[in-house]
Amino acid sequence: MFFKNYILTLLIILNSGQQINSQTTCQTVLDLIILLDGSGSIGSASFAQAKTAVADLISRLNVGPHKVHVSLLRYSSTVENSYIFNKVGSNQMKDQIIKVVNGLQYNGGGTATGEAIQRARSVCDAACRNSEELVPRAVVLFTDGHSNSASLVKTESELLRDRTQAVVFSVGIGSGINIQELQLSASQPYSKYVLQLSNYLQLTQVINQITLIACNVPAFNEPGVVYKNEVEKDTYQFYQMSLKGFRSGLGGFVEIAVNMTQGYVQVFTSTTEPNPTSDNSKKKLVQRRIATTMTDIYMEYIPPNTEKFYSSFKGSSNINQYTFVTTLTSLNDANIG
Template identity: 40%
Template sequence: MYFLGAQFVTILTIIHGLNGENTTCDLALDLILILDSSGSISVPEFAHAKYAMVDLVERLNINEKGAHVAVVNYATTVDLWAAFDVYNYDKISLVERIKDLEKLDTGTATGDALYVARHHCEGVCRRPEQAVTRAFIVFTDGNSNSGRLVVDEAPLLPGPAMANVFAVGIGDTITNAELIAIASDKDYTLRLSNYIELTTAINNLTIATCHFPAFIMPNIKILNHQVGQNLYHYYQMNTQMIPNKNGMFIDLIVNNTVGRTQAYTSLTSKNPKGLNTRQASTPLKDRTYTQYIPVGTNRFYFSLFGMEPVNQYHFVAQLRFL
């Protein structure tokens, strides 16, 4: 059961129209799973949470160039375990480690968990100029009651860390305000009534994770990306961090080295792919697509759609100020 309210937006807004898509994810992804194991969670509930995380991990393409996964198990204390360099991206070993996570059984220090996850990612996540999607998913059943404040730690994740943060609340103790404070976007929240529902929601959560747009930096050329036929690769630029006093243009320059792509852009849709977006076909030679960015724009989103069996490309988003 999903809960909707006037001020509360759930995962359904992200996956609208995506049902029926492949529920595995081949995306290159730096993913940190942040799991609450405080005293308010029963042993069977914690087992359901671990089962759900295993299910999500099983759907990822975990390897050196694909998905990298770290796990943060927290209560009042925070225990970090990462797949990075530990098992050489071995999915089997990662799954076994998740199954062996111990319930910590104390308070709820979500702010501390976000702090540990951010610093871990700053050290081992792939470099921003590689434009690999970064995603943190927090699973919790209650408001933080110890340690660092969520309202202080959460804003640092989509900013300097350039990560998408998704908050999953289970049960009726966690408040909507807490979930929205954790999430990097009001759309990135999901509320479930119990942990059994979490195990059934993982399919949709996997789809949402695979549609997170990767952050890119302005004027930095991104090399050797690829997208399959009839698939999209999503990107975003945080234009709120750019001093834009009079409006500016972004010139998106795409060079297809193999195959062909179609570019879609938007200032509002996180996954531009047709209606209500702008588009430009990008043939084998360089193609420049220009988007005007008004003052006060928070994000520039775009996607590249694969038109051939194999599609490889470089691109750069260059700024032009007025």
């Protein structure tokens, strides 16, 4: 199982167009919450390796008030707010966060995974940036065994993914991992957001891949809302949207209206790949153009029972600034957003 998940993860990273190297850094804007298991089954030596991996992950982030915000929760029998970003991110200094990580003490105890996920939701609801800013929200969960309550993991993870709109990347370490419980906590597809490792030494060796996946989680966008964003040349901005209205019946259409204020973008879409790029998805062609407003219209049919719609904008010029709005039209009834 480990080998299969590990290879799948590597293939996804290779297909994303990102270069794998020993010191990958994350330049994206991101709200990141790290959940670190400190329960009794880990042991002090493995917990020290886990801290090394987390410190390595943070060292690769472009931490700052307008870039990556980081929060760290350690959990065992209870949940501890080890480091929490504030609303404006003014306390976001990388060296300070790494110092906190290195100073974490190993306490042992139970495995309150559900409570940790619940706390992550509360932290993000209070401190993550507003959804209108299109800042992706990622939760990276490190765990080595069964939780105290699988039902609480399921309930709180659903709320974290659907209501708080965070992408959850679950990393299981050791022989005591319950793969079903990992999947309960993680976002889909599991091939991308579930990783199983045999020990904590391996965790320190794959933190590069974990960084790449966490830093490329798509931001949630809502239908009918006009968003403003920008993207650098030859890089991507990733988005995702829930398609609850298309889960039955005849399906419908997604229309994306993109208004360029500077530069130009290429649009890629998928209903299965969270990071559609030129390597794994077809570029969308402009269906029509509104010349008076320089707005390009892209349209795609969505079959019934489709859960998510993913899109990405790739920058073509040195500076690419745009606004966009997505409209959903269900064939069952009428426009739903």
